[in-house]
Amino acid sequence: MLNITPDSFSDGGNFLSLHQAMDHAARMIDEGADVIEVGGESTRPGADPVPLAIEIARTIPVIGEIVTRWPSVRVAIDTVKSDVASAAIAAGATIVNDVSATRLDFTVASVCAASDCTLILMHSRGDVSNMASYDNANYADDDVMGAVIRELGASADRALEAGMESQRIVLDPGVGFSKRSAQSVQVLAHLPRLLDLGFQVMVGASRKRFIGGLTGVQKPALRGAGTIGANVVALTLGATWFRVHDVRDNRHALDTAAAILGASA
Numbered sequence: 001m002l003n004i005t006p007d008s009f010s011d012g013g014n015f016l017s018l019h020q021a022m023d024h025a026a027r028m029i030d031e032g033a034d035v036i037e038v039g040g041e042s043t044r045p046g047a048d049p050v051p052l053a054i055e056i057a058r059t060i061p062v063i064g065e066i067v068t069r070w071p072s073v074r075v076a077i078d079t080v081k082s083d084v085a086s087a088a089i090a091a092g093a094t095i096v097n098d099v100s101a102t103r104l105d106f107t108v109a110s111v112c113a114a115s116d117c118t119l120i121l122m123h124s125r126g127d128v129s130n131m132a133s134y135d136n137a138n139y140a141d142d143d144v145m146g147a148v149i150r151e152l153g154a155s156a157d158r159a160l161e162a163g164m165e166s167q168r169i170v171l172d173p174g175v176g177f178s179k180r181s182a183q184s185v186q187v188l189a190h191l192p193r194l195l196d197l198g199f200q201v202m203v204g205a206s207r208k209r210f211i212g213g214l215t216g217v218q219k220p221a222l223r224g225a226g227t228i229g230a231n232v233v234a235l236t237l238g239a240t241w242f243r244v245h246d247v248r249d250n251r252h253a254l255d256t257a258a259a260i261l262g263a264s265a
Helices: 020-032 053-070 080-090 108-111 144-161 181-189 191-195 209-215 224-236 247-264
Strands: 035-039 075-080 094-096 120-123 169-172 198-203
Touching: 020 035, 020 053, 020 120, 035 053, 035 094, 035 169, 053 075, 053 080, 075 080, 080 094, 080 108, 094 108, 108 120, 108 144, 120 144, 144 169, 144 181, 144 191, 181 209, 181 224, 191 198, 198 224, 209 224
Parallel strands: 035 075, 075 094, 094 120, 120 169, 169 198
Antiparallel strands: none
């Protein structure tokens, strides 16, 4: 992931210039990234919403430059705004990651349906300022995955109605979003239930707060080993997309685990 933001939770402010962004993109590609995801609006707790014009100014030049330099690498836009998604697709992005699962702007689904883009729908509640907080982390009968399935399933149905093909929809259970640490662990443990909806599944556990709670590592950038542990387990449970900060170590771990799983099948 490539956050063009001053306030993202673990790397905000690191890649604000085009030169910094390209250096980081080059490093991720060299380390084995299949997709570079560009985001211009933080969803850390308490983050201020970013005006449309500023989000476009942050992300579209970066997307265009990545597409020009590395035409074989897929580019994703992380946004909840249909106008940003549309501009990103015009610049060469082929994946739209909507962390609101189109709750905040349903037109995102229509924009993706009109293109050949993949649409990632992530489970969350609330808006960009509180979706990564505990404000909405209340689930009936403590069945977090049951709620995720109902809410994401409804978003997927709406995307299908907008014209999206099922094979171009990816579901993300939203680890750390509107979920306390124990709830994030629960959704990861129950990934096969989400897969039963019939879509590909992505996991974004990288450097998340629940890893800090489990390991005692408070600095997000030092949670790499815990991230790998979560991702390898998620792979064994059926996830096939992984959103990470530290590409090389996760790529090596996941490739090794996938080879072993393939040999045992």
